[in-house]
Each structure stands twice: as structure tokens, then as C-alpha cells.
Amino acid sequence: MVIKLGRPIEVVGKNVLKVDGIPLATGQPKFTMDMDIPGALIGKLLYSPHAHAEIVSIDTSEAEKVPGVVCILHYGNVPRVPYTTAGQGWPEPSPYDTVLFDKKVRYVGDRVAAVAAETEEAALEALRKIKVEYKILPAVFSIDEVLAPGAPIIHDEPDAQGIYDAKRNIAAAVDVPVGDLEQGFAESDVLVEATCEVPYVQHAALEPHCVAVYFDEDGRLVIRSSTQVPFHVRRIVSRVLGIPIHRIRVIKPRIGGGFGSKQEVILEPIAAALALRTGRPVVMNLSREEVFVSTRTRHPYRVRVKLGAKKDGTLHALEMEALASAGAYGPHSGTVLYNVGSKSLPLYNKARHLRFHGKAVYTNLPVAGAYRGYGATQGFFALEVAMDELAEKLGMDPVELRLENHIRAGETSPIFEKLGEGREGKPQIVRSCALAECIKIGAERIGWYEKRKAPRREGSWFYGVGMSCAMQGSGITGVDMAAATIMMNEDGSFRLLVGATDLGTGSDTVLAQIAAEVLAVPVEKIVVYSSDTDFTPFDKGAYASSTTYVSGNAVLQAAEKVKEQILLVASKILGEPVENLSLEREKVVSLRTGKEVPYWEIGHRAFYVTEQQHLMASASFTCPESPPPFAAFFCEVGVDTETGVVKVEKFVAVADCGQPIHPKLAEGQLEGAVVQGIGHVLFEEMLFSERGSCVNRTFFDYRVPTSPDVPEIEAILVPSVEPTGPFGAKSIAEVGINGPLPAISNAIYHAVGVRLTRAPFTPERVLQALKARAK
Amino acid sequence: MKIYFELNGKPQYVGVGPGESLLSLLRRVGMKSVKEGCGTGECGACTVLVEGRPVRSCIFFAPKVQGKRVTTLEGLGTLDNPHPLQLAFVEAGPVQCGFCTPGMILTSYALLERNPNPTADEVREYLVGNLCRCTGYKKIIDAVLLAAEWKREGRW
Numbered sequence: 001m002v003i004k005l006g007r008p009i010e011v012v013g014k015n016v017l018k019v020d021g022i023p024l025a026t027g028q029p030k031f032t033m034d035m036d037i038p039g040a041l042i043g044k045l046l047y048s049p050h051a052h053a054e055i056v057s058i059d060t061s062e063a064e065k066v067p068g069v070v071c072i073l074h075y076g077n078v079p080r081v082p083y084t085t086a087g088q089g090w091p092e093p094s095p096y097d098t099v100l101f102d103k104k105v106r107y108v109g110d111r112v113a114a115v116a117a118e119t120e121e122a123a124l125e126a127l128r129k130i131k132v133e134y135k136i137l138p139a140v141f142s143i144d145e146v147l148a149p150g151a152p153i154i155h156d157e158p159d160a161q162g163i164y165d166a167k168r169n170i171a172a173a174v175d176v177p178v179g180d181l182e183q184g185f186a187e188s189d190v191l192v193e194a195t196c197e198v199p200y201v202q203h204a205a206l207e208p209h210c211v212a213v214y215f216d217e218d219g220r221l222v223i224r225s226s227t228q229v230p231f232h233v234r235r236i237v238s239r240v241l242g243i244p245i246h247r248i249r250v251i252k253p254r255i256g257g258g259f260g261s262k263q264e265v266i267l268e269p270i271a272a273a274l275a276l277r278t279g280r281p282v283v284m285n286l287s288r289e290e291v292f293v294s295t296r297t298r299h300p301y302r303v304r305v306k307l308g309a310k311k312d313g314t315l316h317a318l319e320m321e322a323l324a325s326a327g328a329y330g331p332h333s334g335t336v337l338y339n340v341g342s343k344s345l346p347l348y349n350k351a352r353h354l355r356f357h358g359k360a361v362y363t364n365l366p367v368a369g370a371y372r373g374y375g376a377t378q379g380f381f382a383l384e385v386a387m388d389e390l391a392e393k394l395g396m397d398p399v400e401l402r403l404e405n406h407i408r409a410g411e412t413s414p415i416f417e418k419l420g421e422g423r424e425g426k427p428q429i430v431r432s433c434a435l436a437e438c439i440k441i442g443a444e445r446i447g448w449y450e451k452r453k454a455p456r457r458e459g460s461w462f463y464g465v466g467m468s469c470a471m472q473g474s475g476i477t478g479v480d481m482a483a484a485t486i487m488m489n490e491d492g493s494f495r496l497l498v499g500a501t502d503l504g505t506g507s508d509t510v511l512a513q514i515a516a517e518v519l520a521v522p523v524e525k526i527v528v529y530s531s532d533t534d535f536t537p538f539d540k541g542a543y544a545s546s547t548t549y550v551s552g553n554a555v556l557q558a559a560e561k562v563k564e565q566i567l568l569v570a571s572k573i574l575g576e577p578v579e580n581l582s583l584e585r586e587k588v589v590s591l592r593t594g595k596e597v598p599y600w601e602i603g604h605r606a607f608y609v610t611e612q613q614h615l616m617a618s619a620s621f622t623c624p625e626s627p628p629p630f631a632a633f634f635c636e637v638g639v640d641t642e643t644g645v646v647k648v649e650k651f652v653a654v655a656d657c658g659q660p661i662h663p664k665l666a667e668g669q670l671e672g673a674v675v676q677g678i679g680h681v682l683f684e685e686m687l688f689s690e691r692g693s694c695v696n697r698t699f700f701d702y703r704v705p706t707s708p709d710v711p712e713i714e715a716i717l718v719p720s721v722e723p724t725g726p727f728g729a730k731s732i733a734e735v736g737i738n739g740p741l742p743a744i745s746n747a748i749y750h751a752v753g754v755r756l757t758r759a760p761f762t763p764e765r766v767l768q769a770l771k772a773r774a775k
Numbered sequence: 776m777k778i779y780f781e782l783n784g785k786p787q788y789v790g791v792g793p794g795e796s797l798l799s800l801l802r803r804v805g806m807k808s809v810k811e812g813c814g815t816g817e818c819g820a821c822t823v824l825v826e827g828r829p830v831r832s833c834i835f836f837a838p839k840v841q842g843k844r845v846t847t848l849e850g851l852g853t854l855d856n857p858h859p860l861q862l863a864f865v866e867a868g869p870v871q872c873g874f875c876t877p878g879m880i881l882t883s884y885a886l887l888e889r890n891p892n893p894t895a896d897e898v899r900e901y902l903v904g905n906l907c908r909c910t911g912y913k914k915i916i917d918a919v920l921l922a923a924e925w926k927r928e929g930r931w
Contacts, residue, residue: 021865024873025880026857027808027848034807204908206812206820206874256810256874257908288813504872504909664868668910672871675911699817699906707899707912715913 005517006582006591012517012727015664019509019528020254020502030254032210032226033285040212041070041116043267043274043284044123046130047294048105048112051139051364051692052152055103055132058113063129068122071278072130074113075101078273081240082159086331086369087229087263089479089540093422095162095171095330097155100240100269105134106154106328107364108693109293116274116282139364140169141692143302143323146361154328154362163330164359171326172334175357176341176418184317184353188308190393194386195304197758198378198741200297200325200686201679203371204704207256208291213271214281221248221272226255228262228501229541234533240269241276248272252531258503259676260370261296263543264331292697296369297686299324299336299360301378305386308353313396315405318351320344320379322358327367333360334422336368339375342425344383344738346413346628347471348405356419364692370543372673373737376472377680384468384742385757388749397452398746399443402469402632409433409720416477426477428625432720432730434656435469435630442467442654445714446634455751460642463649464751467634470738473626474722474731475546480623482551483537484558486515487616488566490607492586492599493525499539500551501531505733506665507547511555513661514726518559519566520583521599537618545731546623548661552726554621561617566599569606569615573597627722629730631655633674633739635711637747641770644763648678648711648744653736656720659728663717666732670715673736679705680737681744685760780840782806783850797823797832797840801847808848808877812906819905822878823847829885831904848877851884859931860884860922867918871909878905883919891926893919 023030060072078100086094105112113130117123138152145151146169155166164170185191211225221243227233230250238245255262267284275282286295301324308317322340326333341356371377391398407413407430416428443449446465456463485497496515502508512526519526530536539551567578570588574581580592589596606615634652639645653674660666683703687695696702715736721728745756754769777790782804791800798821801809809832812820816834823832824846825839852858857865860880870876879902886893886901893901898919899912907915925931 015868017865018868018870020873021870022854022857022861024870024876025861025864026852026854027806027877028854029807031807031810031874033811206818206872206906206908207810208812254873256812257872259908285811288815288818504874506871664914668868668871668914671911671913672909673911676908698815699813700815704906704908705912706904706906707902707916710899710912713911713913 007584009517011513011523012661013659013663015662016509016513016523018506019512019523024254031207031256032212032224032253035212035224037212037214037281037283040281040283041118041278042120042123043114043116043271043282044127045111046113046127048108048110050105050134050136051108052137053105053134054137055105056135057133059131063126066122066126066129068118069115069126070280071116071274072113072126073101073273073277075103079242082161083236083240084331085264085266087232087265087541090235093335094332095160097160097163098329100273107366109366110328111294114270114274116278139692141363141365141688143325143361146363154364169362170359171330171362172337172360172422174337177355178414178418179353181317181319181353181355185308188316189311190309190390191306192386192389192393193304193306194382194389195302195757196382196385197302198298198300198381199759200300200366201684202292202297202686202702203259203261205257205259205261208286208288209262209267209295210285211267211271212283213275221275223248223250223268223272224253225250225268226262227252228258228503228543230501230531230533231499231538232541233265233268236265237269237272241272249534252501255503259372260543262503263370263541264296266295289697292702293694297366298371299326299368301340303340303378303382305382307386307390309390309394313394313401313404315348315351317353318345318348319355324360325363325365325368326360327363327365329367330362331367331369336375338419338422340379342415342419343376343472344379345415346407347469349407349411349413350405365688366694372676372734374734376470377738380468380470380738381741385745385755388746398467399439399448402439403436406435406469407433421476421479428477431627431724432658432722433630434718434720435632438630438632438654438656438718439469441716441718442632442634442652445652446636446650448634451636461638461640462751463636463638464747465634465636466743466747466750467632468739468742468746469632470735471628471630472545472731472735473628474549475623475626476544477623477626480540480544480546480550481620482539482554483618483620484551484554485537485616485618486558486562487614488562488603490603492603493527494519495527495529496555497536498530498551498555499536500547501542503542505669506662509665510548510661511551514552514555515559518556518563521586545734548729549725549731550621550623552729554619556726557619557621558617561619562615565615565617566602569602569611570597573605625724627724627730629655629657629732629735631735631739633743635743635747637744637751639748639751639766641752644767646682646748646761646766650712651678652714653739654716654718655732655735656718657732658722658725658730659719660717661727661729666717667715669732670736671713673734674713674740675705675710677737677740680759681740681761683760776838778838778841780842781844783846791837795837797835797837800837801832806847806849810874810877812874819878819882820875822881822905824881824885827885827888829882848880851880859925863922863925864918867914867921869910869914869918875905875907879907879915887923887926891923893923895920
């Protein structure tokens with residue numbers, strides 16, 4: 001929404017101090033585990049050692065004798081309520097295929113029982129003494145095995161709901177045609193095809209999943225959790241444990257990163273069940289190994305893209321087929337699947353014949369869930385490698401091919417309407433798009449044209465440059481809702497209450513800036529309180545790149561309403577009509593006479609003297625459209641043809657996130673996403689034994705980028721003005737992770753002429769590809 | 776057993792459990808800035824300074840600090856009076872979730888005590904043991920170089 005302030009913008013677009021910056025940099029106890037809770041029990045989980053098994057019997061008698069053990073929960077003594085751990089809006093599009101504890105285990109790491117004990121040692125000893133007899137069932141670990149006839153059925157429980165086809169292990173499926181694909185290919189002059197694979201990778205947020213549950217002085221359940229979705233936690237815990245929503249309060253303190261892994265309601269219902277059963281507070285804090293084995297991952301995908309184009313480079317037909325392993329349960333399986341296409345295909349809207357189809361299948365491997373990029377990362381890997389291939393076949397520069405085919409402001413794509421969140425979407429016109437400029441700037445910064453023409457070589461090292469483009473969304477169209485409340489204090493400062501969930505992105509700061517700008521005060525005069533289901537209004541939570549756009553628009557509207565109230569009081573004090581008045585630097589000023597009245601006077605008078613009214617307002621914003629941010633990525637890589645080592649020399653990410661509210665935070669999102677993406681390219685892959693057990697469960701074995709691994713990175717913001725965004729803003733948190741896989745793959749191709757299509761691009765795989773080409 | 780050590784300039788006389796880690800001890804006595812990200816010495820979030828040297832407190836036995844000086848982030852600066860290095864971390868923008876921040880700042884402090892004029896590459900190498908999943912490290916390097924500049928200007 002474009003608003004008229006009647007004065008220059010002062011706070012928005014500035015790098016103000018992050019509102020939680022000094023507290024975090026001085027180590028204040030702001031995280032879930034930083035609060036000591038007297039008398040709290042320690043909760044620990046027993047995990048399945050088998051990939052697929054039935055529990056024949058479970059004997060807890062020896063474990064219960066361990067001194068300090070207070071409670072043991074398992075399938076035999078908890079209610080059975082199917083639900084999904086996906087923290088999504090209601091009704092969740094993910095299948096209800098999970099219960100607190102089941103009689104069947106479906107992957108190594110599936111939960112079998114929970115213990116609450118006075119000490120961690122007692123809890124761990126009790127875990128060792130729980131005797132479980134398993135009947136081992138045949139297990140399946142790959143998409144092809146699952147789809148083969150005769151595969152064991154992973155979800156044969158009769159009470160699961162919303163599974164696409166449980167008998168065939170298909171959690172979710174999609175098939176959306178536009179136009180006539182076969183005719184489109186027949187009419188094309190050039191055809192190319194690429195298949196790319198992303199393996200199991202993990203978020204690796206530095207703070208492990210953790211939760212503290214206690215009772216307040218009225219006996220209500222308080223859940224202090226490291227979550228991205230406090231309101232969804234409250235709703236899901238209420239349903240699973242059968243306690244009313246009004247008896248639960250969820251607080252999200254500072255959280256140590258999430259990237260989607262904490263959009264899952266994993267520990268909260270278990271800790272709450274232990275607390276309710278014992279009447280005692282319960283704390284659960286996973287070890288890193290438990291995070292690797294039992295929480296969530298990105299969905300491994302195999303995506304095939306076939307492109308048909310006219311001789312002049314115009315895309316004419318586009319097919320994308322996406323196959324995923326959802327793992328043992330299906331949170332986000334359908335929505336991520338839809339997003340593989342819905343967030344990638346609109347980028348090239350010139351193609352008239354399209355088909356997007358795919359499946360997410362159950363396997364006996366860890367549970368995949370939401371991860372930054374949410375399918376778009378997997379979709380763009382294949383799409384942008386195919387585009388590179390197409391450029392080569394057409395004899396066109398990859399940059400020119402993108403410039404010719406990408407969507408522009410004022411245009412639409414049929415995909416917006418056909419593909420939504422696990423169902424059809426809504427039509428949408430792109431109102432802002434600076435991608436062409438992003439591409440041009442990126443090409444210049446990497447030295448594209450010179451380096452494309454004359455690739456460098458030093459000994460066994462070959463160098464090349466590659467590029468890719470990407471988009472994402474800003475919130476979920478027609479689904480997401482966020483609310484904000486703003487209250488004036490009598491001294492002229494304000495309280496901003498938002499359900500929005502700052503998971504380190506800086507959203508508390510961004511939302512404070514939006515309020516401060518409308519209310520004409522510095523950010524220090526906005527006290528932000530966020531993510532507490534008792535004291536802040538509803539917000540869907542932090543996912544789908546939604547907070548700046550959706551929650552930001554709610555804050556903007558609430559601030560506008562408070563502004564009107566301030567003007568009314570000021571108009572009475574100054575004896576002038578509201579139309580003559582303007583908010584300026586903590587005062588209301590008459591544009592006609594120059595007379596002014598400070599906020600503190602307005603506040604005191606409104607509270608105590610004349611109006612006797614608290615100046616405050618709330619607003620809710622739903623998301624009628626989801627404006628995409630766009631980005632272009634360019635990189636230069638070196639490939640050692642003797643060892644297969646790939647070295648990223650420089651990575652340039654140029655993004656259009658509309659008007660950045662806080663440029664430095666926006667850059668930080670872009671840089672952080674790119675480096676996670678580079679991690680996916682170079683190192684990251686969860687590996688499994690033949691029994692389906694994750695073997696790299698530590699940061700030593702599962703390598704994430706360290707500071708010396710990171711190349712020179714340039715993150716550049718190219719502002720556009722999104723007319724529906726708060727002060728012209730769109731999202732930025734996710735789009736950056738979609739670039740590195742295809743851009744680096746394309747650069748390797750330029751350097752040594754082999755296409756790496758399976759991440760990560762380890763030296764072994766590079767050498768294999770080089771050898772295969774030599775043959 | 777009880778041990779004596781100096782914690783952020785103040786004497787501590789405290790009992791330790793058998794095999795207790797320094798991380799556990801420090802959090803137990805209220806130093807909540809010391810974060811556990813892995814418990815196996817691989818992420819650096821629990822870094823504290825013992826006699827000015829960065830150690831991973833999660834794999835450092837608590838009794839080993841007997842008679843030694845231990846510094847946690849709480850000992851560097853306060854909310855009202857943050858250390859310039861802490862200010863540099865807020866200014867340059869590397870505090871996203873803030874979970875790696877205590878270890879990053881203390882490791883950087885140790886570097887700048889030894890070398891007040893590091894190159895970007897030296898900072899990068901020195902911070903190799905401190906993982907950050909949010910920032911991509913660029914703004915962390917910026918912060919350390921900014922703090923180094925302030926140190927050379929005599930601000931600390």
C-alpha cells in the first residue's frame with residue numbers, strides 16, 4: 001500500500017539499530033533455554049533403531065524403577081489423535097498422518113517413548129531400560145523402490161486423513177496442464193531436457209529444537225518454545241491433547257535460527273503431555289545428534305525439466321516433473337510439491353504450453369518439512385540448468401535468453417491461478433519487477449561478457465562463469481493473515497504488539513520501522529512485543545517469506561488508525577481541522593499556522609483529562625496476492641581437473657525485494673541464503689546406512705560452510721516499488737537460496753564442459769563426470 | 776568438589792559435578808550467554824575465554840579452570856555500557872538470530888588482543904571454528920574489521 005505521509009521518509013529504508021541487537025550482543029538471557037524453571041523435569045525421547053517396524057510390546061517396569069523417573073509416555077498410555085506436525089494455517093493442507101506415539105515406527109529416529117525425570121542422567125538411564133520388542137517390517141528408502149509394485153505400505157493405519165494414496169505410499173500428487181504440451185513440443189524448434197537432484201539436507205540452525213512447559217499461577221499451560229509458529233503451536237497442542245485453546249499460552253522468546261525447521265510442531269505436544277501428566281514443569285532440549293536424526297530436513301527431489309523453444313529463443317513449451325521423498329511422514333509434502341512449480345514456472349511466462357506434475361512419496365527415511373526456498377530451490381535447480389542447456393543449443397548467451405523470456409511488471413502467468421498451496425491458486429498480476437536490471441548489474445559485476453568469451457586456465461584449474469535467475473513469493477495468497485495492535489503511551493511513545501515471529505531475520509525491527517515512520521517517531525519510541533499468544537494479536541507465523549509484506553501491512557494499517565486518533569485529539573487542542581495537521585517528529589504541526597502540540601501532551605490529555613481514551617488500534621491484513629521478489633545470480637568458479645575440487649571464487653546476488661525497509665538486514669538475508677545454498681552445492685548431504693540410519697549426525701561429518709569456505713560475496717539490492725507492499729516492500733528471506741545450485745552448476749559447465757546435476761558437487765562426482773565425458 | 780576461579784573479574788567458589796563441562800557450570804551460575812549448539816566442540820557457540828584464550832566450554836572440563844580467569848560475554852560489556860566490539864557487531868549487522876554471537880564476539884576479542892590489525896582473510900581463518908548459519912559470515916568479518924579500526928583509534 002502506498003501511503004502519503006506529507007513529509008519525507010525518515011525511518012524506513014534506513015539501517016537503524018536492530019531492536020534486539022544490543023541485548024543479543026551483550027548475551028542477555030533471551031532464548032528458550034535461558035530461563036531457569038525451578039522444579040522442572042527433564043524430558044527425553046526414545047527413538048526407533050529400525051526403519052520400519054511394529055512394536056510388539058513395550059515394558060517400562062525397569063525404567064520406572066530408576067530413581068528420579070517421574071513419567072514415561074508411549075503409545076499405550078496416550079490418546080491417539082491423528083495430526084500433522086506442519087505448523088500451517090487451519091485446516092492444514094498436510095496429511096494427518098502422525099500421532100503422539102504410534103504402535104508402528106517408520107524411520108530410524110521415529111519416537112517410541114518419552115521420559116520425564118528429575119535429572120538428565122536419570123532420564124537417559126530410564127531410556128536405556130525401556131524394553132521394546134519390535135517386529136521388523138521391510139523398509140523402502142528410495143523413490144523408485146517405493147513406486148515399484150509390491151512395496152510395503154508405510155501408512156496403513158486406518159485413521160490417517162488427507163493422504164493422497166496411502167496404499168501406493170503417495171503422500172501428495174499434482175498434475176496441472178496448461179495448453180497442449182505435446183503440441184507445444186511439436187511446434188518448438190529446439191528441445192532440451194535436464195534432470196537435477198537435491199539430496200537430504202538439513203537446516204542446521206545453531207540452536208537445537210527446545211521447549212520449556214510450565215503452569216502459570218492460574219494453572220494454565222505455558223509453552224515457551226523455539227518456534228516459528230506460536231499460534232499454530234497453540235492450536236495443534238490444544239487439539240492433540242484435548243485442552244481448550246484458552247488454557248494454553250505460547251511464548252516465543254528469541255530463537256536461534258529456524259529456516260523452516262521450527263515451522264514444525266515437534267516437541268511441544270510431548271513436553272506438554274509430560275507436564276500435564278506429572279503436574280510439573282518440563283524442559284526438553286535436543287542434542288545436535290537428535291536434531292539431525294529426528295527433526296526435519298529439506299525434501300530430497302528429483303526434478304526433470306523439458307523445454308521447447310522457437311529459433312529466436314522464445315520459450316514455447318515447458319514441462320516440469322517433480323518427485324520427492326517426503327520421508328516417513330508428510331508435513332508440507334503437498335505444499336512443497338506445489339511450490340516446486342508455482343514458485344518457479346511463472347518466471348518464464350512466455351511459454352504457452354505447460355505441464356507441471358509430480359508426487360511426494362513416503363519412504364522409511366527422516367521426515368522432510370519446510371526449508372527456506374520451500375520447493376522453489378529444487379525447481380529452479382532443474383529449470384535454470386535446462387535454460388543454460390537451451391541457451392547453448394540455441395547459440396544464445398544465457399543472459400539474453402533470460403532477458404527475452406522472463407516475466408515483467410504488468411504481466412501474469414497462468415500458473416498463479418493453477419497452482420496454490422496444495423490446491424489451486426489465485427490469478428495475480430506482477431506489479432513490480434526489476435529483474436532485467438538485476439541481470440544487467442550482476443553480469444557487469446562478475447565481468448560476464450569478457451569471462452564468457454575467454455575462460456581462464458591455470459595448470460589443472462579451469463575457470464568459468466555461470467548464472468541463474470529466481471523468484472519466490474511474499475506470503476501465501478488467500479491464506480495468510482497477520483494482525484497488529486499499536487497503543488500510545490501517555491509520554492508519546494508506543495507499544496507495538498505483533499504475533500509476527502522474529503526468528504533472527506530482524507522482523508521486530510522492520511515492523512517497528514514501519515510503525516515509526518507512519519507515527520513520525522524514532523524507532524526507539526516503539527516498544528515491540530511479539531509472539532505471545534496471550535498478549536499479541538494473531539499472526540500466521542514466520543514462513544513463506546511473509547512477515548515484511550503481510551505483517552508489515554497489518555502494522556501499517558494499525559499505525560494509520562492510531563495516527564487518525566492522534567490527529568483528532570490534536571485538532572481539538574489546536575482548534576484546527578484535521579486536514580491542516582501533520583505528524584512530524586513526535587509532534588502534530590499545523591501546516592497552516594505552524595502551531596504545534598507534542599505527543600506527550602496529546603497522550604496525557606487523552607488519557608487523563610479530556611478524551612479519557614487510550615489511543616490505540618488494531619488491524620488485520622490478509623494477503624490477496626503474493627508479490628514475487630526476483631533475483632539474478634552470477635558466479636565464477638574454479639574446477640581442479642586433477643582432484644575434482646570446485647572452488648567458488650566470487651558470487652554475486654542481485655535481488656529486487658521492492659523497497660528494502662532495512663537495507664542491511666535485507667542484504668543479510670540475501671547473503672545468508674546464498675551461503676546456505678553454497679553449502680548445498682559443495683558439501684551438504686545426509687548419508688544413510690543400508691538400514692536407513694543417518695550416519696553423519698554431527699557438524700564434523702555433516703559439514704556446513706565455515707567462514708574460510710565462503711567466497712567473495714556481493715549482495716546487491718535493486719529497488720522496485722511494489723504498490724501493494726508496505727512502503728513498496730516485498731520479501732527477501734528465501735529467494736537467495738534458489739540461486740547457487742544452478743548458477744554454480746552452469747559455471748562448472750562453462751569451465752570444464754560437464755553438467756553436475758546431483759548435489760552436492762563433491763570432488764568425487766566432479767571427477768566421475770570428467771571421466772565420463774573423456775570416454 | 777569445589778573449585779575457585781575468577782569469573783568476569785569476580786571470585787567464584789563453586790561446587791562442580793564429576794565430569795561436568797565448563798559450559799554446564801557457567802550456565803548453572805547464570806552465564807546464559809554461553810550457548811550449546813552441538814555439545815561436541817564443533818560449532819563454537821559455547822566459546823569462552825580462559826586466561827584470554829578461546830576454549831570450547833562444552834568439551835572443557837570445569838575443574839580445569841581452578842585458579843584461572845574465565846571471561847564470558849557478560850564480562851565484556853553490559854546493556855548500558857556495551858564493549859565497542861559488541862557495538863561493532865550491532866553496527867555492522869551480523870547479529871541475526873544471535874545464537875552464535877557470544878562465541879563469535881569472544882573469539883574475535885581474542886584475535887584482536889593478539890592482532891589489532893588483521894586482514895579479512897586472517898579474521899576468516901581465525902573464526903573457522905565458529906559456525907553461523909544465518910549471515911554467511913560477511914557481516915561478521917565486517918564487524919571484526921570495524922572493531923579493529925576502533926581499537927587502533929584507541930576506543931578500547
